Amino acid sequence: MIRMANLALAVLLAILAVMALSEQGTIWLTYLEGVAAFLAVGAAILIPARARPFRAMTPPFLLAMLMFASFAIGLPTGAPYWLCWWNFVVGLAFLATTLGGAVQFKLPLLRTPKVI
Numbered sequence: 001m002i003r004m005a006n007l008a009l010a011v012l013l014a015i016l017a018v019m020a021l022s023e024q025g026t027i028w029l030t031y032l033e034g035v036a037a038f039l040a041v042g043a044a045i046l047i048p049a050r051a052r053p054f055r056a057m058t059p060p061f062l063l064a065m066l067m068f069a070s071f072a073i074g075l076p077t078g079a080p081y082w083l084c085w086w087n088f089v090v091g092l093a094f095l096a097t098t099l100g101g102a103v104q105f106k107l108p109l110l111r112t113p114k115v116i
Helices: 002-022 027-046 053-074 081-106
Strands: none
Touching: 002 027, 002 053, 002 081, 027 053, 027 081, 053 081
């Protein structure tokens, strides 16, 4: 679940980066979107299917903090408001992915079945 959510959010971040390039958004925030998309894909690839909870939930949590920091820095520096608020929404989605992963590991019905 965590890997698929990371991939979906990586696609969203890539779309936002392309939109920011076409709308001439601030350079630092545009490139941050692209780097975050690559990091989300990398996190999805590096998380094994049967990873321990801390290992599986750390990358989306760090990406959520990165998105919240870019939101907090982007608003007062004059970055486009639509891009700042999308960073906030993506940060909330990464945080929801982290919390969903915590719930997934606590409930045995949501775990991946063991393959014999």
